[in-house]
Amino acid sequence: MSQIILAGIFGLLFGFILHKSGASNPQHIINMLRLKDFRLAKIILLSIGFSSLLLFVLSSLGVIDAHFSVKTAYVGVIVGGLIFGIGWAISGFCPGTSVAAIGAGGKDAFIFIGGGLIGAFLFMLVYGSIKNTALFDKLFGGKATLANTGVEKYTTLIENVPASYVAGGIALLFIALAFALPEKLED
Amino acid sequence: MEFTMWSAFRKKEWSWKASGLLLGLAFLITAAVVKPIGVSTQFVILDGIIWNGISNKLVVKDETAKKGYASTNAYLNKSGGKYAKNIAKPLNYSFVFVIAMIAGGLLSFITESKKDIPIERNTPKVWKDNYGDSHLKRYIFVFIGGIFVLFGARLAGGCSSGHMMSGMMQTSMSGYLFAIATFSAAIPVAKIIYRK
Numbered sequence: 492m493s494q495i496i497l498a499g500i501f502g503l504l505f506g507f508i509l510h511k512s513g514a515s516n517p518q519h520i521i522n523m524l525r526l527k528d529f530r531l532a533k534i535i536l537l538s539i540g541f542s543s544l545l546l547f548v549l550s551s552l553g554v555i556d557a558h559f560s561v562k563t564a565y566v567g568v569i570v571g572g573l574i575f576g577i578g579w580a581i582s583g584f585c586p587g588t589s590v591a592a593i594g595a596g597g598k599d600a601f602i603f604i605g606g607g608l609i610g611a612f613l614f615m616l617v618y619g620s621i622k623n624t625a626l627f628d629k630l631f632g633g634k635a636t637l638a639n640t641g642v643e644k645y646t647t648l649i650e651n652v653p654a655s656y657v658a659g660g661i662a663l664l665f666i667a668l669a670f671a672l673p674e675k676l677e678d
Numbered sequence: 679m680e681f682t683m684w685s686a687f688r689k690k691e692w693s694w695k696a697s698g699l700l701l702g703l704a705f706l707i708t709a710a711v712v713k714p715i716g717v718s719t720q721f722v723i724l725d726g727i728i729w730n731g732i733s734n735k736l737v738v739k740d741e742t743a744k745k746g747y748a749s750t751n752a753y754l755n756k757s758g759g760k761y762a763k764n765i766a767k768p769l770n771y772s773f774v775f776v777i778a779m780i781a782g783g784l785l786s787f788i789t790e791s792k793k794d795i796p797i798e799r800n801t802p803k804v805w806k807d808n809y810g811d812s813h814l815k816r817y818i819f820v821f822i823g824g825i826f827v828l829f830g831a832r833l834a835g836g837c838s839s840g841h842m843m844s845g846m847m848q849t850s851m852s853g854y855l856f857a858i859a860t861f862s863a864a865i866p867v868a869k870i871i872y873r874k
Contacts, residue, residue: 497712498774505704505715505775506782511689512697515783517820518802524861524868525804530694535843537698542706543847555710562836562845564852571834572841572859578826579860580867581819583802585838586831587717589824590776594783598800598813599820604721606824611721612729613825614832619752626833630851637849648851658849665846669698 506591515592517583517599524580529672536672540665547638547658559640563633567626578610637661688791705843712771714848716840718831719761720776726754726765737762753832807874834859 512534513519522528549555562568579585584592584603592600621627635646638657649657686692692700708715726749730736740748744758747766754761764770801816809815831837834856836845842860845853 494712494771495769495774498771499778501704501708501712502775502778503782503785505708506779506784507786508697508700508704508782509779510783510786511692512701513691514697514701516802518804521802521804521868521872524864525872526865526869533694534698534701537695538702538705539843539846541699541702542709542843543849545702545706546709546847547849549710557710558713559709559848560714560844561848561850562841562852564850564855565835568834568836568841568852568855569859571830571832572856573830573863575827575830575834575837575856576860576863577867578823578828578830580823580864581871582823582827583804584820584823585717585827586721587715587779587837587839590717590779591783591786594780594785595787596784599802599816602817603820603824603827606821607721607828608725608728608824610825610828610830611718611832612725614829615722615725615751615753618756618832622752622756630855635851637851640848661849669694674694 505587506594509588509591510595515588515595515597515600517588517592520583520585520588521580528675530674533669533672533674536665536669540662540669543658543665544662547655547662550641551653551655559642559645561634561636561640561642561645564630564635565626565633566628566630568630570626582606685791688789690790701843705847709844709847714840714844715775716772716836716844717776717779718828718837718840720773721828722753722761722832723764723768723773726751726761727768730765737765739766804872804874808872 509515514531519528519531523531546557550557582603584600586607589600589603593604632646635648637648639647639654705715736751737747737749739746740759745760745763747759747762749755749762764773801813805816834841841853841856846857
């Protein structure tokens with residue numbers, strides 16, 4: 492039961508922050524992808540860098556006991572990502588931002604979700620006939636990370652350097668890039 | 679102090695720094711307390727709930743399955759009936775999380791200052807600049823976009839939140855691959871269809 496209450500609080504906060512960041516506005520997504528407005532790219536880079544840095548440093552210090560959940564890397568991640576990218580550019584929405592946007596009354600977000608339910612349904616129908624194809628061939632050993640998560644079932648690709656250094660180095664690179672990018676480009 | 683807190687709360691859009699730090703905290707705290715954020719799976723769960731409502735044989739109890747549920751659909755049946763179980767019991771963490779996100783968007787919208795420049799909520803300006811004022815045309819394209827996004831996300835096993843944000847936060851290879859793939863397709867497509 493407490494999990495459900497947490498889901499309610501965390502979901503509310505995430506939807507709220509996502510909307511306040513402007514990510515739920517397709518105008519900003521499309522202009523980022525047109526390489527005209529980097530505000531959202533700066534937000535994405537800063538949030539990944541900041542969360543990753545804290546996640547690995549606080550975990551290594553034992554301050555938090557993080558629930559790592561690493562997804563498998565396979566050919567379909569790339570193919571699916573390419574298909575995702577086409578729809579993302581056309582619509583200006585991703586699944587998460589569309590959900591926050593319907594809360595804020597976006598009509599196009601509602602229609603996006605309608606299309607999304609159809610897309611997910613089509614995948615449910617075809618999955619049985621593609622599940623044994625090369626699309627699901629693993630890459631990098633499957634559930635792999637660059638920094639050591641301390642979880643035995645996940646493969647670590649950079650083994651000889653402490654995890655906080657690996658993740659921290661990448662995180663600082665992301666944060667530096669976030670600050671280096673201009674907010675807007677002139678036409 | 680109270681006044682500035684309240685005006686920050688009501689502000690339509692936060693600065694990129696505030697947005698990035700708070701979004702980062704949201705991804706960190708959820709991973710520290712429960713599990714990393716992911717959204718696109720819940721489209722499958724909602725489909726399953728609707729489908730199961732029409733034909734109640736889609737998801738059945740199965741003692742032999744790892745999660746206690748099985749489905750006639752191969753996708754819902756995978757991972758020991760994990761999705762089948764979440765369809766049978768929609769009151770679970772991940773589904774409630776996504777439903778609560780709607781309330782978060784709503785809370786943000788109803789409390790925001792209406793003095794700022796209004797944001798178009800039906801059709802973005804960049805669409806109008808290229809394709810005119812017809813909402814219908816935008817709705818058709820956004821619907822097709824939705825089909826591509828969720829089909830792609832399911833094939834990839836995650837979306838911007840699960841793969842890109844939560845994934846790269848954990849330095850997962852799957853996250854980097856997904857991010858590279860999505861941007862490689864999205865940037866040229868956006869440049870071609872939105873020239874103005």
